[in-house]
Amino acid sequence: MVTTRHRFSDLDSVMDEVHALFEHWEEEGLFEPLFDRDKIQLMRLAVHEWLANLVQHADFSDRTPEITLDLHPNGERVRCVIEDNSEGFDLDVKLLDRMNGLDKYPERGMGLLMLNAATEFLDYRRGTNGHHRLEFSVSADDNPWLSIPF
């Protein structure tokens, strides 16, 4: 398994580009043999939810968006780092807000909670280069789940 890095600057196409990458990685067996298809899908979902959040809500001011995606396979975990040049936000506060405010059969507010549930070591903070940096790991062993009010 090898480390990969990809850069994106077009918010209109980033989702299609990322999903095309995951399809390519699956075909190439990038995460095998430890990661089965379900775990790859879980990582793909986590990346999707974060990028969807950036596309819909991030404040890039007048800057051209710069997003980088790094995947570092390491034994039974894949560490994922997504950097962006947006204004950022306090992820811990937002997660707490979402956890406490989720409706029954919720229509909104599940994205960050799904990201949190699907991953380990989730952290989002400003890096030394001034960009914001999301970091998380997905484990080949975990069987995560999210409690949604039904």
Next chain:
Amino acid sequence: MTFSIEPWTEKTVVVHVGKALDFRNAANFKASCQDQVRDGIRNFVLDFSETGILDSTGLGSIFSLYRQVSPLEGQVVFASVSRPVQVVVQLTRTYKVFRQFPSLEAARETLQ
């Protein structure tokens, strides 16, 4: 918009979800389903056989549909659930809410 709606009976339709149900088309999905409910449709079979992406917003639009038809004694069921969708179903435990069928034929036999 990747989904399409196929009438089955007077009160039942199949929604062929297509490649993705996510934040990019969830509002359109919700509006189209609301139109169906206004026209008297109560049962929705969601065909996920071709679906590679179901995200939180897409799932939210399905919950919205569920909340709309449940008081009307309607149903929302899943059929031919693809692996990417099954991962979301397992993560969110929505198998407790939405009955799943292995195929459209199996859903048809049960619902008609």
